[in-house]
Structures are given as structure tokens and as C-alpha cells.
Amino acid sequence: AQSVTQLGSHVSVSEGALVLLRCNYSSSVPPYLFWYVQYPNQGLQLLLKYTTGATLVKGINGFEAEFKKSETSFHLTKPSAHMSDAAEYFCAVSATRGSYIPTFGRGTSLIVHP
């Protein structure tokens, strides 16, 4: 079984501040983890993914995420928020062998204040 929990449906930061979006997962096998971003009225775009190897993963637009097995977490961070980062962010896990269906979190809306 696999599941994803995104803590906080809304996160508000000031421009230039640290962005931290939280994602915890449950999995009975080594997971593959993803972060996607969705801008208004658009589809989701892949930000970054973790499969194997280095636990700190760098993605597009200055985002990165760290896989922490002991904490079953895959939090998304960015050192300095930009107004253009305002969007909906989804964490997803693919942790079932032979399955083609990732499980998505409910999403976190990032609000960036000037």
C-alpha cells in the first residue's frame, strides 16, 4: 500500500523567504517520489523526482527535495521564493511493484507575498 500526506493545504511566504513544502509518504517497498507544480488552469509539470541514489534531488526553478527514509519524508524547498513560484504543488509516490498508478497528495497552494 502507498499513501502521501501533504501537511498544510496553504503555505504563505514573503518574496525572498525560504519555501518549505512538506510531504510524508507510506510505503512497503522502496518508493519512487515526485513533486509536480500546477499553475492556474494548466496541467501538472514535473519539478523533480527521486528514484535511487543521491537523496538530495535538484529540480527545475531552483527547487530541491531530500529523501529521508527514516522520517518517510520528501520535503520540497527553495532558498528564496519568487512571485512566479505561486502555484499548487503536488507530491506523489509510486511504491507498488508492478503498478503504473502513482498516488498523489492533496496538494499545497503556495502563496507568495511581495
Next chain:
Amino acid sequence: SQTIHQWPATLVQPVGSPLSLECTVEGTSNPNLYWYRQAAGRGLQLLFYSIGIGQISSEVPQNLSASRPQDRQFILSSKKLLLSDSGFYLCAWMVGGRGSPLHFGNGTRLTVT
């Protein structure tokens, strides 16, 4: 490069009318195809997925149906729309195993009046 086309971008339909949303993928072969729905303020709900021509798996019982008449074509249909069918419909594709990401279309905003 691979691209995904989804249309129309917006649609307003009366209750009881039929629905047909189409999605096509270019630049890849034998993709897995998916239909998701987003209701306002809610997450992604998987409606259907397909791992091959003519093969459809339904995740949620409802008055919607899906078909895959060609390798890279995925169609979402309804014979009679309900108000509750309003939402943002997303098509996606994937190739490879579970470590591969989904690639999404730009969605269709459906409003049932």
C-alpha cells in the same frame, strides 16, 4: 520530442447532454494513458487508465466512460452529464516503469449548467 494535446480547453454543457473529451500523444508509442479530474479546491482523482489499445481500467464508478481506439488516443465520454461532473479534466501519459513521471496535458475546464 513528446507532446500531449487535449481539447477543448473549456466547455460549458447543460445537464443531460453528452460529453466527449479527446487526448492524443505524439512522439512516443504504447504509452500508459490516464484521465484525472480535479474538483474545485480538491486534489487529483484518477478516473481511468489504460496500458494498451482497448484496455481500460476504471477507478471510480460514475456516469463517465473512457475508450482507447488507437495507441495514442484516449477519449473520455458521458451519455448524460450531471452537475457533479463539473471540474478540471486532465489527461496524462507515461512510458516506462513506476519510476517514470506522468506527463500532463493542459486540461479541459468543464462546467455543467
